[in-house]
Structures are given as structure tokens and as C-alpha cells.
Amino acid sequence: MLRLAFAALAALLIGPSLAAAQNGPLHIEVTDGNIQPLPYAMPVFVDEGGAGGLAAQISSVVKSDLDGTGLFTQINPGSYVQKVGGVNAPVSFPDWQAINAQALIVGSVSQSGGKVVVKFRLFDVYAGQELGDGKQFAASPAAWRRLAHKVADAVYSRITGEAPYFDSRVVYVAESGSKAARQKRIAIMDYDGANVKYLTDSSAIVLAPRLSPDGNRVLYTTYETGFPRIKMLNVASGGGSLMAETPGTMTFSPRFSPDGGSVVYSLEQNGNTDLYKMSVAGGGSTRLTSSPSIETAPSFSPDGSRIVFESDRSGGQQLYIMSASGGEPVRISYGDGRYGTPVWSPRGDMIAFTKQKGGQFFIGVMRTDGSEEKTLTSSYLDEGPTWSPNGRVIMFTRESPGAGGGAQLMTVDVTGRNLRQVGNAGGASDPTWGPELK
Numbered sequence: 059m060l061r062l063a064f065a066a067l068a069a070l071l072i073g074p075s076l077a078a079a080q081n082g083p084l085h086i087e088v089t090d091g092n093i094q095p096l097p098y099a100m101p102v103f104v105d106e107g108g109a110g111g112l113a114a115q116i117s118s119v120v121k122s123d124l125d126g127t128g129l130f131t132q133i134n135p136g137s138y139v140q141k142v143g144g145v146n147a148p149v150s151f152p153d154w155q156a157i158n159a160q161a162l163i164v165g166s167v168s169q170s171g172g173k174v175v176v177k178f179r180l181f182d183v184y185a186g187q188e189l190g191d192g193k194q195f196a197a198s199p200a201a202w203r204r205l206a207h208k209v210a211d212a213v214y215s216r217i218t219g220e221a222p223y224f225d226s227r228v229v230y231v232a233e234s235g236s237k238a239a240r241q242k243r244i245a246i247m248d249y250d251g252a253n254v255k256y257l258t259d260s261s262a263i264v265l266a267p268r269l270s271p272d273g274n275r276v277l278y279t280t281y282e283t284g285f286p287r288i289k290m291l292n293v294a295s296g297g298g299s300l301m302a303e304t305p306g307t308m309t310f311s312p313r314f315s316p317d318g319g320s321v322v323y324s325l326e327q328n329g330n331t332d333l334y335k336m337s338v339a340g341g342g343s344t345r346l347t348s349s350p351s352i353e354t355a356p357s358f359s360p361d362g363s364r365i366v367f368e369s370d371r372s373g374g375q376q377l378y379i380m381s382a383s384g385g386e387p388v389r390i391s392y393g394d395g396r397y398g399t400p401v402w403s404p405r406g407d408m409i410a411f412t413k414q415k416g417g418q419f420f421i422g423v424m425r426t427d428g429s430e431e432k433t434l435t436s437s438y439l440d441e442g443p444t445w446s447p448n449g450r451v452i453m454f455t456r457e458s459p460g461a462g463g464g465a466q467l468m469t470v471d472v473t474g475r476n477l478r479q480v481g482n483a484g485g486a487s488d489p490t491w492g493p494e495l496k
Contacts (some may be wrong), residue, residue: 095131103165112169119206128476213477221448233485269492277312286310324354346384390428405449412441434474455487
């Protein structure tokens with residue numbers, strides 16, 4: 059019952075601006091992307107032995123994940139009637155119905171032998187039954203946050219019917235120092251800003267890091283030789299190498315193909331910038347465009363058959379799509395303003411982009427044929443969108459004006475609702491969201 063209603067909600071959020079999903083006692087109204095969050099109850103997970111503070115910490119992260127979507131809201135634990143004694147304890151559904159809980163999450167945590175085990179169960183309160191089977195996850199104590207994300211992912215997927223995205227990472231440019239002397243490093247973090255790890259130092263300018271489809275490698279542009287070059291890093295080891303170059307050229311704006319086997323990028327030579335493709339394993343490159351204009355910011359479709367990119371071949375910065383093997387591009391952006399940094403949704407149905415118009419910057423989305431353009435954000439400087447693994451959320455860079463201004467990472471739902479700042483420390487820009495971890 060609960061699952062079916064939220065599956066309907068998931069479809070409606072991208073469809074009509076006014077809709078309602080109702081199945082039995084569950085009633086959700088969607089108006090211009092605004093919904094009434096689902097009230098749920100989640101007592102602090104029970105310590106089944108050796109968990110210590112981890113039970114409360116894991117419960118807190120699960121709550122943060124769910125509430126952060128804007129689709130859920132936890133009922134004040136002070137109002138709970140039933141005291142849950144364990145993950146397998148009987149549930150008194152009338153006690154939870156009395157406080158208007160529509161979903162109930164109960165869990166336990168234990169730790170022994172260098173392993174943390176989390177168990178949980180999810181209940182549809184008004185139906186008076188469990189939603190799916192109970193599950194458990196295990197990991198080392200150092201990976202306790204991943205366990206929390208796994209629980210939240212399972213709850214989110216069971217209720218919404220959508221793919222999860224909490225147990226994922228983001229690679230980005232970490233920024234520090236004044237605006238006039240900004241220091242930049244490539245870094246990687248959990249999707250919510252935790253567990254930051256620096257992959258490079260600040261000795262050279264670095265731009266636009268891009269994660270591989272398996273999340274194990276990072277492509278980025280570096281100025282360590284004095285000119286823009288593409289470099290590939292191994293996330294685990296930190297080792298890296300410059301990709302092959304053509305003498306007298308500059309290479310930048312790389313992105314992996316969906317299978318991770320090739321890279322599409324921009325190459326500038328004699329004042330002209332075109333798109334090229336190269337195998338990750340090495341060898342020669344293939345030229346994809348040939349035009350007296352600037353072609354850059356390429357992004358593959360999820361099936362690898364097409365590429366969307368930005369070009370000024372029409373006299374202004376616009377978006378184009380072509381075959382991944384090259385050929386004549388088709389323009390898809392025709393609105394007022396300049397369009398750039400296009401990124402194909404993992405679902406394959408939409409393209410996110412940056413738009414500049416009237417002194418403002420916008421993050422927007424459109425269908426792959428350019429129709430149904432929708433603006434999601436607007437500010438002094440919003441740019442560089444990237445999609446969550448399930449195609450529901452977009453992360454981007456927002457920079458504030460003035461000498462003391464800085465860059466930060468923001469997220470917004472694909473409907474334009476639930477704008478939030480990512481809770482990472484310090485300045486940050488150029489995010490790329492990686493896959494759901496295995």
C-alpha cells in the first residue's frame with residue numbers, strides 16, 4: 059500500500075505540476091513540486107551488544123539521509139508511545155497510528171570481532187504489516203557511516219520504488235584561501251560531505267574532476283606542466299599519470315564513457331577547439347568535430363551512443379547532440395541566454411545544464427530533444443550540474459559575490475524543490491557524483 063502510493067508519487071513529481079497520490083490512509087499532494095513529507099517514526103536503534111555510541115550515530119545518519127530528501131520527516135521521538143525493545147519485538151500498530159506515523163523503522167546494532175552489524179525492519183503503519191523483509195548489513199567499525207547509508211537506501215527504495223543514492227561519493231575541487239589567491243585540490247567525499255579525502259596537493263591549478271563509472275578513477279585537467287593537460291588518478295592509491303598528448307595542443311574537459319573504456323575531451327590547436335575521443339588503454343585519438351568554433355564540456359548518454367556538448371558554432375554558446383562516433387550535431391537549446399556544461403541524466407531522459415541570462419546564472423533541465431526546459435535555481439553564479447546515481451537530485455556549484463565570496467556545493471531535486479547546501483567543510487566547486495557503491 060505504502061510502496062504503491064510512493065511509486066505513483068515518483069512518477070508524478072516529474073509529470074504534472076498538480077497531482078495527488080492516495081492509497082488507503084496515505085495522502086500526498088504535489089503542487090508545483092511541493093509535497094507534504096511522509097511522517098515516519100524511528101526509535102534510536104537498539105544496542106544488541108558492544109555497539110556503544112554507534113547505535114545512536116547510525117540512527118542519526120539514517121534520519122539525516124531520509125529527511126534530507128524533503129520526502130520524509132521524522133516524528134518527534136518524545137511523542138512515541140511504544141518503547142521498542144529490539145528489532146524483532148512485536149509492533150503495536152495502534153500506538154504508532156496514534157501519533158500519525160505512516161512508516162516505522164526499527165533497528166539494532168551490535169559489534170564484535172572487528173565487525174559492526176546493523177539490522178532493520180520497515181513497517182507500513184496503517185496497513186499494519188512489514189514492508190519487505192528485514193535486512194542486515196555488516197562492515198568494519200570505520201565504515202559505520204556506510205552502514206547507515208545502506209539502511210537509508212533500503213528504506214528510501216522500498217517506499218519510493220526508486221533506485222538509491224545515499225551510499226555514493228562525490229569528487230570535487232576543494233578550495234581554500236582568499237579569492238585572489240585561491241588554493242585548489244582534488245578531493246573526494248561521501249555524498250553528504252563526510253569522510254573527505256584529498257587526492258592532490260595545491261601545487262598546480264586543477265579543474266573539473268570526473269569520476270569513472272566504477273568510481274575507482276578520476277580524470278581532471280591540470281596545469282602542472284604549465285599548460286592544460288588531462289590526468290588520471292587512482293582513487294585508492296593516489297597514483298596518477300598524464301594522458302597522451304599531441305605536441306603544440308592543450309587538452310581539457312575530459313569525461314569517461316559509460317563503460318569506462320574511453321575518454322571524450324576537448325583539444326585546442328592553433329586557436330581552434332574540437333572534441334576528440336581516446337581509449338583509456340592508450341593509442342591514437344579520434345576527432346569527433348571539425349568546426350571553426352569552440353566545442354567543449356562533452357557528456358555521454360547512459361548507453362554511450364550519443365554525446366551532448368556546448369558549442370558557439372551558431373554565434374552563441376548553445377547545446378548540441380551528436381553520435382558518439384562523430385557526425386553532424388543537432389542543436390537542442392533555443393531559449394534566451396547562453397547554455398553550457400550539459401550533463402546527461404543516468405535515466406537517459408533529461409539533460410542538466412548551466413544557463414546565463416541577464417546577469418544571472420541558472421541550473422536547469424530539459425528533455426534530450428530540447429523540449430520541456432525547466433529552471434531549477436537562480437543566483438549570482440550557479441554552474442556545473444552533476445546528477446545523483448538515480449537521476450533524482452542535482453548537485454552544483456554556487457559562488458557568492460564580492461571579495462570575500464566563495465564557492466560551495468548545493469543540491470536541488472529535479473523538480474526544483476528542496477534546495478540545500480552540502481555539509482562539507484570549506485569552499486568547494488566542480489562536483490561530479492559517482493555511482494552507488496557496491
